[in-house]
Every structure is written in C-alpha cells, then in structure tokens.
Amino acid sequence: MDAQRIKVACSSCNLRELCLPMGLSAEEMGQLDTLISSRKRVKRGEALFSVGDRFTSLYAVRSGFFKTCVTTADGRDQVTGFQMAGEIIGLDGIVSDHHACDAVALEDAEVCVMPFNQVEELSRQFTPLQHHVHRIMSREIVRDHSVMLLLGSMRAEERLAAFLLNLVQRLQARGFSPSEFNLRMTREEIGSYLGMKLETVSRTFSKFVDDGIIDVKQRYVHIKDTEALRRIVNPQTCS
Amino acid sequence: MDAQRIKVACSSCNLRELCLPMGLSAEEMGQLDTLISSRKRVKRGEALFSVGDRFTSLYAVRSGFFKTCVTTADGRDQVTGFQMAGEIIGLDGIVSDHHACDAVALEDAEVCVMPFNQVEELSRQFTPLQHHVHRIMSREIVRDHSVMLLLGSMRAEERLAAFLLNLVQRLQARGFSPSEFNLRMTREEIGSYLGMKLETVSRTFSKFVDDGIIDVKQRYVHIKDTEALRRIVNPQTCS
DNA sequence: CGCGATGTTGAACATCTTCAAACGGTGTGG
DNA sequence: CCACACCGTTTGAAGATGTTCAACATCGCG
Numbered sequence: 373m374d375a376q377r378i379k380v381a382c383s384s385c386n387l388r389e390l391c392l393p394m395g396l397s398a399e400e401m402g403q404l405d406t407l408i409s410s411r412k413r414v415k416r417g418e419a420l421f422s423v424g425d426r427f428t429s430l431y432a433v434r435s436g437f438f439k440t441c442v443t444t445a446d447g448r449d450q451v452t453g454f455q456m457a458g459e460i461i462g463l464d465g466i467v468s469d470h471h472a473c474d475a476v477a478l479e480d481a482e483v484c485v486m487p488f489n490q491v492e493e494l495s496r497q498f499t500p501l502q503h504h505v506h507r508i509m510s511r512e513i514v515r516d517h518s519v520m521l522l523l524g525s526m527r528a529e530e531r532l533a534a535f536l537l538n539l540v541q542r543l544q545a546r547g548f549s550p551s552e553f554n555l556r557m558t559r560e561e562i563g564s565y566l567g568m569k570l571e572t573v574s575r576t577f578s579k580f581v582d583d584g585i586i587d588v589k590q591r592y593v594h595i596k597d598t599e600a601l602r603r604i605v606n607p608q609t610c611s
Numbered sequence: 612m613d614a615q616r617i618k619v620a621c622s623s624c625n626l627r628e629l630c631l632p633m634g635l636s637a638e639e640m641g642q643l644d645t646l647i648s649s650r651k652r653v654k655r656g657e658a659l660f661s662v663g664d665r666f667t668s669l670y671a672v673r674s675g676f677f678k679t680c681v682t683t684a685d686g687r688d689q690v691t692g693f694q695m696a697g698e699i700i701g702l703d704g705i706v707s708d709h710h711a712c713d714a715v716a717l718e719d720a721e722v723c724v725m726p727f728n729q730v731e732e733l734s735r736q737f738t739p740l741q742h743h744v745h746r747i748m749s750r751e752i753v754r755d756h757s758v759m760l761l762l763g764s765m766r767a768e769e770r771l772a773a774f775l776l777n778l779v780q781r782l783q784a785r786g787f788s789p790s791e792f793n794l795r796m797t798r799e800e801i802g803s804y805l806g807m808k809l810e811t812v813s814r815t816f817s818k819f820v821d822d823g824i825i826d827v828k829q830r831y832v833h834i835k836d837t838e839a840l841r842r843i844v845n846p847q848t849c850s
Numbered sequence: 851c852g853c854g855a856t857g858t859t860g861a862a863c864a865t866c867t868t869c870a871a872a873c874g875g876t877g878t879g880g
Numbered sequence: 881c882c883a884c885a886c887c888g889t890t891t892g893a894a895g896a897t898g899t900t901c902a903a904c905a906t907c908g909c910g
Contacts, residue, residue, distance in 0.1 A: 442756050442757065442759075442760050444760065444764070444845070445845045446845055446846055448760075448764045449760075449764075450756075450759055450760040450763045450764050452756045452759050452760075463748075463749055463752050464749060464752055464753050464756065465749070466745050466746055466748075466749035467746045467747075467749035467750040467752075467753055468753075472753045472756065473756060492738070492741060492742065492745070495734075495735070495741065496734075496735045496736075496738065496741060497735075499731075499735065502731060502734065502735060503731065505745075506705050506731070506744075506748070507705055507706045508706075509702075509705075509745070509748040509749070509752065510702055510703060510704070510705035510706035510748070511706040512752050513702050513703055513706075513748065513751050513752060513755065514703050514706055514707075514711045516752065516755035516756065516758075516759065517679075517681050517689075517691045517703065517711065517712060517755065518681065519755075519759055520681075520689055520691050520755065520758055520759065520762060521681050521683060521687075521688075521689040521691075523759060523762035523763050523806060524689045524762050524803065524804075524805075524806035525683070525687045525688075525689050525803070525806065527897075527898090528897080528898070558855090558856065558857085559856075559857060559858095560856085560857095564763065564764070565763075566763075567762060567763035567764065568898070568899090569898075569899055569900080570856090570857080571857090571858080571859085571898090571899075571900080571901095572897095572898060572899075573857095574857060574858055574859080575858080575859080575898090577857095577858095578858075578859080590856080590857070590906080590907070591856095606683070606684040606685055607685055766865075766866090767865080767866070797887095797888065797889090798888075798889065798890095799888085807866075807867090808866075808867055808868080809888090809889080810866090810867075810868085810889090810890080810891085811865095811866060811867075813889060813890055813891080814866095814890080814891080816889095816890095817890075817891080829874085829875075829888085829889075
C-alpha cells in the first residue's frame with residue numbers, strides 16, 4: 373500500500389549475490405536496474421499478499437523474514453516456507469493471476485517489488501535473466517519436493533534436525549554464524565511447516581538439548597554439534 | 612535412447628487442450644510445432660530420467676503414466692507426483708542442469724521431447740509461450756504446496772480421499788469416467804506419495820468400501836459417493 | 851507490574867506403523 | 881495345462897510415535 377518511489381538498483385544492492393541477479397556479470401546486472409520500480413515495507417504480522425489477491429508482482433526480500441502458508445476450507449493451515457533476505461516470494465500467483473497463498477512478515481520487513489509483466493518483458497530481451505527466472509522457479513520446485521520428502525517419510529527428530537540444518541545453512545550464506553541464531557517463528561509455525569504439533573516441536577527441542585546437541589532458550593538456538601544433527605537426518609549414511 | 616524422428620505437431624495433437632499449447636489460438640499453436648523435435652517411448656518400469664542425469668529437455672506425457680520420486684541418502688524414497696497425458700515432466704532439472712528426481716513409467720508410455728534451450732529461445736520470440744511456461748512452473752509450485760498441506764495436516768482418510776478426488780478430476784478432464792478407473796500405481800507408491808505405509812493405504816481403502824463410498828477390486832476403483840469423499844476432505848465445510 | 855502470548859512438560863489417548871500370516875492374481879516352466 | 885513361485889494386497893495384533901488436553905512457566909509489552 374505504501375510503495376515507495378525510491379531509487380533502487382540491483383547493481384548496488386548488497387544482496388545481489390543471493391538474490392535475482394545472482395551469477396550475472398556487472399553489466400548484465402545493470403540491465404536489471406530498471407526492473408525494481410519500488411520497495412515496500414511490511415510490518416510484523418502484516419500480509420504482503422493474501423490468498424485471492426490479484427497477482428501483479430514478484431517480491432525479493434530485502435530485509436526481514438516471511439512465512440507463506442496455505443489454508444484448508446476448514447481452517448487448518450500449512451506453512452509452505454520461510455523466506456529470508458534475497459529470496460523471492462510470489463511465484464504461486466503466476467498460474468491463475470491470483471495468489472494461492474498468504475505471505476506474512478514475521479518481523480518488520482522490506483521487499484523489492486518486481487512487476488511481473490516487466491520481468492517477462494525484460495526476460496525476452498535479456499537471455500540471462502530469462503534463464504535466471506526459470507532457475508528460480510525450478511529451485512522452488514526442487515525445494516518443495518524435498519519438503520515433501522521431509523513430511524512424507526521423516527520422523528519428528530529428523531524433521532526438526534533437517535529444518536535447523538537448512539536454516540543455518542541459509543543464514544551462513546548470508547554471513548551469519550553457522551552455529552547460533554534467533555528463530556523468527558513460533559513453535560506453532562515451525563510445527564505447521566514440519567507437519568507436527570507445537571508440543572512435539574517443543575519436546576523435540578528439549579530432547580536435542582538433553583542430548584547435548586543444541587542449547588535453546590526460547591527463540592535463541594545454539595547448535596553445539598552440527599554433525600549430530602546430520603546423523604539424525606541421515607541415520608545410515610553418516611558414520 | 613530411441614528418440615524417434617517422427618513428424619509431430621502440437622497443432623494436430625489431440626492433447627493440445629491439456630498440454631503445453633493449452634489456451635493458445637490455432638495460429639499461435641503453429642509456432643510450437645517446431646518445438647517438439649522427437650518423441651520417446653518408455654517401457655513400464657523404465658526411467659525417463661534419473662537423479663543426476665544431465666538436464667536437456669522437458670517432456671510432455673503423450674500416453675502412459677509416470678511417477679516422479681526423490682530419495683534420501685539412506686534409501687527411503689518419496690513419490691512427489693504422478694503424471695498423466697498432457698502433463699509436463701522435468702522442471703526439476705532446470706535449476707542445476709541436472710535432474711533432481713527420478714521419472715519412472717508406471718506403464719508403457721510415450722513422451723514428446725522438448726529441448727529446453729529451444730523452449731527458452733521460442734519463449735523469447737513468442738510471448739504467449741513465455742507466459743505459458745511460467746504458468747506451468749507456477750502451477751507445479753501451487754500443486755506442491757497443496758501436497759504439503761495434505762502431508763502436513765491431513766489424516767489418512769483425508770489424504771486418500773483427496774488423492775482419489777484429484778485423480779478422478781484429472782481423468783475426467785481427459786474424457787474418462789468420473790466414477791471409475793484403474794489405478795496405475797501400487798499401494799506402496801500411493802503410500803509413498805501420501806506419506807503413509809502401504810498397509811494403511813490398504814486399510815483405508817477397505818474402510819471406504821465398508822462405508823459404501825467406493826468399490827475396490829485390486830487396482831480397479833469405482834467411486835459410488837463422490838460427495839462422501841468431499842466431506843471426508845473438508846470435514847467442516849460440507850454439510 | 852500484570853496481562854496475554856508463547857513455550858514447556860506430563861499423562862492419557864488416538865493414530866499409524868510394524869511384524870506376521872494368509873490370500874489372490876499373473877506369469878513361467880515343466 | 882497345471883503347478884508353482886512371486887509380487888502385490890489384505891487383515892490382525894502388538895507396539896511406537898505423535899496428539900490432545902491440561903497445568904504451569906516464562907517472556908515481552910503496555
């Protein structure tokens with residue numbers, strides 16, 4: 373609602389190595405600078421978009437943290453992902469011109485607005501961008517498949533271990549510590565994402581603490597033994 | 612391996628209303644005829660591609676039935692989807708130039724091979740195709756999210772009911788009966804897709820039979836009460 | 851400081867899985 | 881053509897896992 377007409381350029385963004393322009397050369401990146409017309413701030417708890425909203429743009433997270441979730445007719449909902457800086461939100465809306473999920477900020481956030489018709493237009497003129505857009509969508513598909521694997525064939529401890537490893541790996545790619553961080557989501561949201569109840573999430577955290585694998589204090593998590601988490605996710609493979 | 616140099620044209624394909632050219636005009640469709648260079652036959656049980664194979668092409672199912680699945684390091688696997696005539700396989704390979712899942716034919720099948728660099732080239736020249744490719748990828752993402760919802764927050768009966776309704780809806784779109792069909796996959800494959808053990812799948816089928824909702828004889832399924840299935844998926848909403 | 855939201859823990863319970871046995875259809879070889 | 885073996889399926893009973901309900905603790909915010 374409060375889209376801002378700020379001079380914004382991918383080529384000078386400190387997220388450029390993680391975000392849409394990832395892998396593009398400096399000159400190629402310059403081509404993208406026309407794409408981001410505005411930024412938008414989203415307060416904690418507010419929706420960037422909701423189910424049924426008309427789809428117009430993709431969004432790149434500049435700062436803050438989002439969840440996306442879908443809802444059943446009878447009110448149960450499922451968190452389908454958590455998005456942090458440099459990640460793209462909104463791909464669900466392309467197929468029907470309307471969003472198929474809610475995107476909610478878990479903390480005050482800012483996104484770059486990329487009008488999708490401009491993305492498509494620029495993609496036609498600019499081959500590297502075209503391929504990039506395809507890769508981003510494909511990456512989301514591959515990610516979704518690995519979540520299905522998690523939901524379909526892992527038990528609670530494996531799910532939480534996989535979740536923590538994934539989170540820490542993404543945080544590390546953004547220059548944060550590979551061993552400690554603060555969760556931005558509640559136990560309930562973690563549970564929704566992992567297909568378990570909040571109590572089970574809490575119990576599993578406690579078990580990891582008892583086993584000396586992590587320290588937890590509310591949202592703060594310190595991973596003391598990353599290898600142990602890896603062994604939990606891959607029972608056989610890791611020695 | 613046995614790609615065939617057959618004269619093939621989307622514009623004269625009887626699947627054109629379901630497949631890639633869906634929604635394009637007759638002239639627009641003509642543009643696509645250069646895209647399909649060959650077809651490929653895949654025998655029951657054979658892989659169209661496997662994890663790690665170099666990605667070159669997307670595939671449109673012309674006949675037959677496929678499953679796609681991912682595998683954990685320790686050998687557990689998860690069926691991520693079942694694909695029937697008109698559906699597109701291979702989008703997982705774009706992101707890394709290598710396939711991230713296996714695609715296996717559940718019955719003798721034939722696919723149209725669409726070299727992806729040609730898809731991209733044609734997409735740049737031909738706006739409706741570009742948008743279409745985006746829509747197909749977005750549709751897969753939305754589908755994956757609904758599977759996550761199923762895996763994350765439904766119980767066994769709801770999962771199987773949702774599965775049957777989805778299957779019958781897609782079969783109906785292809786001109787088959789909305790009430791009876793033959794499953795192409797085993798109980799184990801259904802279970803893998805739905806995140807339950809084959810015994811649970813079997814028991815749940817038996818329960819539906821006891822409740823008079825369906826008839827089952829091995830792979831044959833007759834849906835006697837579609838509304839009852841809908842009520843199972845949406846406990847509250849349906850009266 | 852107090853309230854509401856979030857997180858933890860225990861005990862009873864529901865659901866699904868595991869293990870085991872038996873059945874049924876299909877295909878092969880004698 | 882039949883016997884047999886094999887794969888897939890069904891069903892039962894015991895057990896594991898996660899859920900539900902409830903009580904309590906803790907944190908953050910006004």
